[in-house]
Amino acid sequence: MIKYSLVCDNAHEFDSWFPNSDAFDKQAKRGLVECPQCGSQKVSKALMAPSVSTSKRRARNTLIEHIPQPAPASAATPPVPAPAVQQPVALLDDQQQQMRAAIRELHQKIAENTVDVGKSFSDEARKMHDGEKPQRAIRGEATFAEAKELWxxxxxxxxxxxxxxDRN
Incomplete structure (x- = not known):
């Protein structure tokens, strides 16, 4: 796994993990990498200093692995800058698994009760709002800017x- 520091076209900085060095390029090209703050898909790798492993750093990392980690921050809090040293990766706890199950259930209910209009979501929603088309429950894709304009x-x-x- 490789951790990259990323930046969007709105200068929001964030980190993300990828299985290998080609994965970021492939996912970004497919529009699967987006800024968690603004939803922009114009994301690039930020300049990063290489992490060189030394015996002193390995000893420090071993000590850090034994320090209890704080609970994950809620989605409402702003992202915290990544720590200077690599932290151990944790599996999902019960609360995170329940949250994912709830989101999966929400996706299923939406799919069962709406019509997928794909990338024409903004146009369809506007036509229904303006009375050009009959009202119906739809789902689809819109950019952050399109959704903001509709709202x-x-x-x-x-x-x-x-x-x-779904994004991997």
Whole structure:
């Protein structure tokens, strides 16, 4: 696994893990990498200093692995900068597994009760709002800017979080 420091076109910085060095390029090209703060898919690798392993750093990392880690921050809090040393990766706890199960259930209910209009979501929603098309429950894809514009024009939209395994 490789951890990259990333930056979007709005200068938001964040980190993400990838299985290998080619994975970022492939996922970014497919539009699967997006900024967690603004949803922009124009993301690039930030300049990073290489991590060189020394005996002193290995000893420090061994000590850090034994320090209890704080509970994960909620989605409402801003991201915290990554620590200077590599931290051990934890498996999902019960609360995180329940959250993912709830999101999966939400996705299933939405799929069962809506019509997928794909990338024409913004146009379809606007036509229904303007009375050009009959009202119906739809789902689809919209950029952050398109969704914001719909919302500002009084057209109710709701972004649905994607599941992490859907983006891999």
């Amino acid at each position: 500002e024009d009084g057209i109710p939209v709701l972004p649905i979080p994607s599941l992490p395994e």
